[in-house]
Structure formats: C-alpha cells, structure tokens
Amino acid sequence: MSAGERAPFGARLAAAMDAHGPLCVGIDPHATLLSQWGLSDDAEGLRRFALTVMEAVAGRVAAVKPQAAFFERHGSRGVAVLEEVVAAGRETGTLVVLDAKRGDIGSTMEAYAEAFLRDGSPLAADALTVSPYLGFGSLDPAVDLALSSGRGLFVLCLTSNKEGHEVQHARTTDDGTVAALMAARAAALNADAAPMGSIGLVVGATIGDAAARTGTDLAVNGPLLAPGVGAQGAGAAELAAVFGAARRQVLASSSRGVLQAGPDVAALRSTARAAADEARVALGRD
Ligand SMILES: O=C(O)c1cc(=O)[nH]c(=O)n1[C@@H]1O[C@H](COP(=O)(O)O)[C@@H](O)[C@H]1O
Numbered sequence: 001m002s003a004g005e006r007a008p009f010g011a012r013l014a015a016a017m018d019a020h021g022p023l024c025v026g027i028d029p030h031a032t033l034l035s036q037w038g039l040s041d042d043a044e045g046l047r048r049f050a051l052t053v054m055e056a057v058a059g060r061v062a063a064v065k066p067q068a069a070f071f072e073r074h075g076s077r078g079v080a081v082l083e084e085v086v087a088a089g090r091e092t093g094t095l096v097v098l099d100a101k102r103g104d105i106g107s108t109m110e111a112y113a114e115a116f117l118r119d120g121s122p123l124a125a126d127a128l129t130v131s132p133y134l135g136f137g138s139l140d141p142a143v144d145l146a147l148s149s150g151r152g153l154f155v156l157c158l159t160s161n162k163e164g165h166e167v168q169h170a171r172t173t174d175d176g177t178v179a180a181l182m183a184a185r186a187a188a189l190n191a192d193a194a195p196m197g198s199i200g201l202v203v204g205a206t207i208g209d210a211a212a213r214t215g216t217d218l219a220v221n222g223p224l225l226a227p228g229v230g231a232q233g234a235g236a237a238e239l240a241a242v243f244g245a246a247r248r249q250v251l252a253s254s255s256r257g258v259l260q261a262g263p264d265v266a267a268l269r270s271t272a273r274a275a276a277d278e279a280r281v282a283l284g285r286d
Contacts, residue, residue: 009095009127009152009198010190013223016062016095017251021276022283024097024225025057026255027066027085033256037263043077046070050085053259056268058092061276063126065225065253068100083122096125097154097225103131103138110141117145127152129202129225133167136185143189143199152198152223157182158211160204160228169214177214187220196249197222205234205242205252218246226250230257230275236282243283252279 006012029049031041037052039045050066057064064085071082082098089096102112115121116128128146130139132155139155146153158168158179168179176184183201190197200223203211207228211218218224224243228234229252234242243250254275261271280286 006150023276024063024253028255063095098125113142157201190221204228230254239282
C-alpha cells in the first residue's frame with residue numbers, strides 16, 4: 001500500500017484500539033525467555049519465538065511492538081527476522097510499532113527515517129519510537145516522512161525507568177520542564193487532527209504523578225504509548241491514575257507480562273486477551 005492510500009497512523013490506531021482494546025504486545029525475545037520457551041539463543045530460536053507471538057496475537061490486538069535490540073543482538077540474521085515480523089504485521093493488518101528509539105542530528109535522522117518510515121523499506125513499520133534528546137527539532141525528518149506516509153512516531157517523554165527524571169524533569173531556560181516541552185511540541189504537530197494525530201508520546205504507566213509534577217499536559221491529541229504494564233509492576237490502578245482525562249488516548253504496552261505465557265499459542269492469546277480487557281476497563285473504554 002502506498003502513502004496515498006494509507007490513512008494517517010493516528011486514525012488507524014484509534015480504529016484498532018476500538019476494535020481490539022488498547023493493548024500493544026511487546027515482542028522482546030530476551031535470552032531468558034528463549035530458554036524458557038525451549039528455544040536456542042540464536043537467529044533460528046529468535047525466529048520461532050517472534051513468529052509464534054505473531055501467530056498468537058496478529059489480528060487480535062491493537063498493535064505489536066518488536067524491540068529492535070533483541071533482534072540486532074543476533075546480527076544480520078536477527079535483523080532479517082525483524083523484517084519478517086514487520087512483513088507479518090503488514091500481511092495480517094496488525095499495526096507494528098518498531099521500538100528502535102532512534103535519535104540523531106537531523107541529517108542522520110533523515111537516514112533513520114528512510115530506514116524505518118519509507119515505503120518500500122524492509123523495516124518500514126507503522127510507527128517508530130524516537131528519542132528527542134538531541135532536541136525535538138532534530139526529529140523533523142522523521143516527523144515529515146511519518147506524516148507524509150501515513151505513519152507515526154512515539155516520542156520519549158516521561159519514560160518508565162527510574163533514571164528518566166534526571167533529564168525529563170529538568171527545567172528548561174523558559175522555566176518549564178523538558179518533558180512538558182516535548183509534550184507541547186507533539187501537541188502542536190497534532191493540532192486539528194481527528195480522531196487523533198500521529199505524533200504520540202511515550203509515557204510510562206509506572207510514573208505515578210510525574211506528569212502533574214512536571215507540568216506535562218498529556219492532552220496532546222495523539223496516542224500515548226504506556227509501557228511498564230505487567231513485568232515493571234503497573235496494572236489497572238496505575239493506568240487509571242497516571243493518565244486521567246487523557247486515558248482514551250492510551251495504548252498500554254506489555255512485553256514480558258504476556259510473553260511469559262508462551263510458547264503455547266492458546267495461552268499467549270488468552271493472556272493477551274485478558275491484558276487487553278483489563279486495560280480497556282482501566283482506561284474507561286468499557
Ligand atoms: O519505548 C518503549 O517502548 C519503552 C519506553 C519506556 O519508557 N519504558 C519501556 O519499558 N519501554 C520498552 O517497553 C518494553 C517493556 O517491556 P516489559 O517490561 O517486559 O513489559 C521494553 O521493550 C522497553 O524497552
């Protein structure tokens with residue numbers, strides 16, 4: 001499908017969340033999980049793992065999120081498996097958020113954008129996670145290509161890890177916070193989009209009241225990817241508390257919390273279904 005025919009990512013994600021519930025299943029083939037699944041820690045084990053997850057959840061959840069590092073650690077054969085996962089998403093109509101967290105000076109960002117967001121690239125997903133910590137404007141090539149090709153971005157804003165505050169809560173020269181500035185920049189790019197824009201934020205479900213404490217307005221008219229559900233300890237109560245009025249924009253994300261149910265396809269499927277149902281209720285979509 002070419003850019004001209006593809007609806008904007010924000011609209012496609014809104015429809016997928018309505019149809020399947022607001023859950024993204026992370027595909028993070030940790031060495032420990034490969035071993036628990038009885039698979040070898042090599043490209044063939046990785047392939048069996050990733051394609052089993054796709055078999056279990058493709059067409060049944062709003063999105064999947066392969067984490068690039070777990071594929072890259074197997075070298076070029078691992079990257080080839082990541083290409084297969086992206087292709088499987090395309091073939092099954094499952095949105096793929098490629099979690100590669102790219103960020104660089106603008107001229108290099110252009111090459112990252114071509115790798116992950118250009119029609120015809122083997123790694124072109126529906127959306128890409130990006131880091132704005134070289135300055136939000138350094139992301140412009142990715143913003144431009146995402147918007148012109150019906151794709152999206154998730155910009156790191158308030159991350160789920162305990163170290164994130166060192167940078168994200170810091171005060172800017174305008175006496176706001178870095179996180180609030182990132183959210184405002186995303187909101188400006190989503191102005192007037194309906195049902196929501198395509199430039200989302202990453203806001204961990206584990207951050208407690210950090211959005212309020214940093215003055216970050218999460219009402220950016222774009223999707224909010226919320227990792228931290230499951231293995232990092234966040235559940236329904238945290239999802240409801242962290243996102244408040246912006247909760248209908250949230251795509252809750254769980255990797256190990258679902259993957260530990262494998263390798264049985266039916267068990268993976270029912271664990272993902274239960275997580276999606278829990279997120280749906282917690283986020284006020286029931
Ligand atoms: O961008 C992300 O997806 C991300 C951002 C963040 O703030 N915290 C975070 O955990 N993630 C990713 O989300 C996944 C979380 O995995 P689990 O803790 O196993 O559910 C990992 O792939 C992380 O790299």
